[in-house]
Amino acid sequence: MRRLRDLISFIVLLALTGVCAASLYQAFASRAASARQLDRPQLTTWLLTRDVRRELFATRLRLARRLMEDLREGHDWQSEWSGAPPEDRDRLRKNVRELAGVWIVSQAARFARLPEAERADFLDQQLGDLMSWPVFGNDPASGDGLNLASNTGMAIREFEIWSSHLPPEENQCVRQLLSALYVRWLQQGFQRFLPGEANR
Numbered sequence: 001m002r003r004l005r006d007l008i009s010f011i012v013l014l015a016l017t018g019v020c021a022a023s024l025y026q027a028f029a030s031r032a033a034s035a036r037q038l039d040r041p042q043l044t045t046w047l048l049t050r051d052v053r054r055e056l057f058a059t060r061l062r063l064a065r066r067l068m069e070d071l072r073e074g075h076d077w078q079s080e081w082s083g084a085p086p087e088d089r090d091r092l093r094k095n096v097r098e099l100a101g102v103w104i105v106s107q108a109a110r111f112a113r114l115p116e117a118e119r120a121d122f123l124d125q126q127l128g129d130l131m132s133w134p135v136f137g138n139d140p141a142s143g144d145g146l147n148l149a150s151n152t153g154m155a156i157r158e159f160e161i162w163s164s165h166l167p168p169e170e171n172q173c174v175r176q177l178l179s180a181l182y183v184r185w186l187q188q189g190f191q192r193f194l195p196g197e198a199n200r
Contacts, residue, residue, distance in 0.1 A: 064099040071132040108177040123184040
């Protein structure tokens, strides 16, 4: 009789564990999907009202990719920041900076996996994206504004400073990407002065 009770208890425990796991997965999937499907007004509201640092990494990554799509389309997030109530500005600035960091970590991981032949094209795209992030104020310590970096070198330097708090392995991966971006940026600058390049 006792064995029967133990067996029934075990089966019930398994069933409850399965229900909990399914609920957690559904909540995770729903949240990740909602982050991916946000339109611009919803994305703005999300960034103004929630703290992305409390979200799962997968959700933050989807938000970062969604925000990058918006930046590539030329949306002016500085205007969003300026038009927000004062109490919401700090949250928006911190959220955008956090997503910029999530983005650079994800791109560093991609870069590390790429074969050498594909890296130049990847770096060219990343150089354009790098300058799109409105995370650099005139005085970063003051926290004022969501301005773009004045040049690529400054943007790379700001991301290097940001990455210094990462775990050593992630920090090394990000610095590898940033070093490659810096070299590629210098190469592009030199190419403008090569014979025949000015006429292209």
